[in-house]
Amino acid sequence: xxxxxxxxxxxxxxxxxxxxxxxxxxxxxxxxxxxxxxxxxxxxxxxxxxxxxxxxxxxxxxxxxxxxxxxxxxxxxxxxxxxxxxxxxxxxxxxxxxxxxxxxxxxxxxxxxxxxxxxxxxxxxxxxxxxxxxxxxxxxxxxxxxxxxxxxxxxxxxxxxxxxxxxxxxxxxxxxxxxxxxxxxxxxxxxxxxxxxxxxxxxxxxxxxxxxxxxxxxxxxxxxxxxxxxxxxxxxxxxxxxxxxxxxxxxxxxxxxxxxxxxxxxxxxxxxxxxxxxxxxxxxxxxxxxxxxxxxxxxxxxxxxxxxxxxxxxxxxxxxxxxxxxxxxxxxxxxxxxxxxxxxxxxxxxxxxxxxxxxxxxxxxxxxxxxxxxxxxxx
Numbered sequence: 001x002x003x004x005x006x007x008x009x010x011x012x013x014x015x016x017x018x019x020x021x022x023x024x025x026x027x028x029x030x031x032x033x034x035x036x037x038x039x040x041x042x043x044x045x046x047x048x049x050x051x052x053x054x055x056x057x058x059x060x061x062x063x064x065x066x067x068x069x070x071x072x073x074x075x076x077x078x079x080x081x082x083x084x085x086x087x088x089x090x091x092x093x094x095x096x097x098x099x100x101x102x103x104x105x106x107x108x109x110x111x112x113x114x115x116x117x118x119x120x121x122x123x124x125x126x127x128x129x130x131x132x133x134x135x136x137x138x139x140x141x142x143x144x145x146x147x148x149x150x151x152x153x154x155x156x157x158x159x160x161x162x163x164x165x166x167x168x169x170x171x172x173x174x175x176x177x178x179x180x181x182x183x184x185x186x187x188x189x190x191x192x193x194x195x196x197x198x199x200x201x202x203x204x205x206x207x208x209x210x211x212x213x214x215x216x217x218x219x220x221x222x223x224x225x226x227x228x229x230x231x232x233x234x235x236x237x238x239x240x241x242x243x244x245x246x247x248x249x250x251x252x253x254x255x256x257x258x259x260x261x262x263x264x265x266x267x268x269x270x271x272x273x274x275x276x277x278x279x280x281x282x283x284x285x286x287x288x289x290x291x292x293x294x295x296x297x298x299x300x301x302x303x304x305x306x307x308x309x310x311x312x313x314x315x316x317x318x319x320x321x322x323x324x325x326x327x328x329x330x331x332x333x334x335x336x337x338x339x340x341x342x343x344x345x346x347x348x349x350x351x352x353x354x355x356x357x358x359x360x361x362x363x364x365x366x367x368x369x370x371x372x373x374x375x376x377x378x379x
Contacts, residue, residue, distance in 0.1 A: 005040060005108050006031050009131035010375065012350050013095045014056050016080055016088055022060035024076040024354050025069065027095075032134040036110040039137050041121060044149035046102030046128035046373045047342070048353075048362045049157050050289060055098050058091070059084035062363055065356050076354040097127030099373065103143065103152040104133075113137035120149055124156040129350065131375045141329055147336055153372060154185070154342040157313065159332040160325075161288070162190040164316045165247050166199060167328075172284065176200035178238070178246035178259060181291060182222070183210035183367050185342055186249075191219050192339045200241035204234070204255070210367060225255065231262060239266040244281060247311060249289030256285045256308060257298020264302035278303020286311035291365060345369045349377035 008028040015023045034040045060078040069075035080088070103122040106113075121140040126133045143152040169177045179190055182203035194201040195218055202221045205211050211222045221237040223230060237243075244267075246259045260283050267279035283302060288311040298308070317325045332340050345361075352358055353373050362371040 005033055006132060010350055011097055011127070011131070012099070012129035012353065012373075012375075014058075014098055015095045016058050016060070016092055018085075018092045020080045020082055020085055022058060022076075022078045022080055024056065026073050026350055026354070029130065031132045034108055034110045034113070034134050037112045037137055038110050038134055039106045039113050039116050039121070039140060040108040041104045041123055041133045041135065041140070042107045043102050043104040043123075043128055043131060043133055043375045045104070045153035045347075046099045046375065047154045047157075047344070048371045048373060049100060049154075050291070050365055051157065052098055052100055053363055053365070054290075055096065057363065058088050062359060065359060067354065067356055072351065074351050074354045076356065076359065097130065099128030099130070100125060101154065101156040102126075102128030102133075102373075103149040103155070104376075105149070106140075107132075109137065116140070116142065119143075120147060120152060122152040122155045129353070129373050129375060131350075141333055144333060144336060150344070150347075150372060151336060151341070154370075155332050155336060155340060156329075158186040158189055158342065159340040160317070160328055161313045162186055162193055163328050163331070164313055164320075165190060165311075166193055166197065167320065167324075168286075168311070168316065169199070169245050172245065174243070174245040174284070176202070176241040176243035176245075178202040178204065178243050179249075180204045180225075180246070180255060180259075181206070181249035181289070181367055182219075183207075183213050184249065185368070185370050188214070188217060189340055189342075191217060195219075196339060200243060202234070202237045202241055202243050202246075204259075206367070213368070231258060234259070235262040235265045238262055239269060245284045246286065248285055248287045250292045251287050251290040252292030252294035252296055254297050256287060256296055257302075259285055260298065260302040260306050260308070264306075267303075278305070280305050282306065284309075288312065342370065344372050347372045347374050347377065349373075350375050352377075 011029040060080045065078040101124045106116045120143045183205050211224045214222045223233040248256050263283040267281035283306040285308050
């Protein structure tokens with residue numbers, strides 16, 4: 001093990017008090033020396049994913065966020081409306097670390113992991129908005145020679161979720177799939193996977209320019225939910241592809257129900273005999289995101305053979321098993337600069353990540369915009 005191990009490192013922490021105040025701050029955390037089978041990683045890049053925002057901000061009203069503290073140790077505060085406090089009762093008055101994934105350079109390692117010293121690796125599930133992370137060597141992903149930390153920072157959540165969607169489609173007996181918010185970083189990855197693997201994909205977007213973006217990337221079936229003929233266009237795409245499973249990043253509103261209705265309409269067109277119970281084609285919609293936090297609304301006009309449920313990457317990986325999960329990770333590493341390439345809108349230091357203007361930008365969750373936290377930026 002190397003001896004150049006810092007004593008402490010900065011970590012971004014999030015706290016909601018029992019009185020309803022959100023506090024985001026930077027604190028000095030002790031650096032844990034790696035054990036025999038562990039590595040110490042100097043984190044260079046960690047993306048801000050929608051899944052990170054829920055932990056960072058909870059249900060706080062960010063429109064009134066203010067900044068205090070010092071330039072080196074800023075503290076962002078905002079109010080959590082009292083009616084939302086019961087939903088976060090389990091985390092009140094607890095300082096929590098954040099950041100689902102990231103990448104950096106191994107600066108120290110235990111005796112069984114010395115071959116990783118100096119190598120760039122990606123790490124998942126270790127509170128990555130921090131300057132240093134100690135992790136089991138078996139859990140880090142060695143990036144290809146020449147790959148940067150920024151290129152590998154997002155190689156877990158989005159790539160594995162996109163791969164998990166295709167795996168789930170196949171495992172459950174479907175032959176094509178639907179994806180919403182399809183112009184996102186994840187959506188563009190899923191489009192590249194489907195093109196490469198020969199899988200029919202129906203992409204649903206919310207703006208004409210997003211539709212043009214995906215068509216420019218080779219997407220075959222793109223429908224715009226803001227268009228007047230959206231439902232007819234979606235039904236036609238479903239009939240052409242035979243897609244009977246969808247993954248919805250929106251969550252709230254009518255879209256999930258509209259997808260089920262259009263799947264049913266496409267199936268009914270192929271029925272030789274009418275049935276008052278609708279088609280016997282099984283239709284599945286998984287909600288995996290919450291871009292719309294309102295209620296999920298639908299009219300039951302899609303027969304009786306359907307399911308609407310939630311989808312999360314971690315349970316999928318557990319069910320898939322270690323061998324399959326590792327195979328998916330290895331595919332991500334092998335295609336890091338092609339199929340699974342990510343693009344970023346900006347790069348923020350830990351202190352910059354607490355600036356209200358920057359918070360407003362990345363918390364807006366605009367399609368196609370993604371930010372990186374660089375914990376060691378400028379140091």
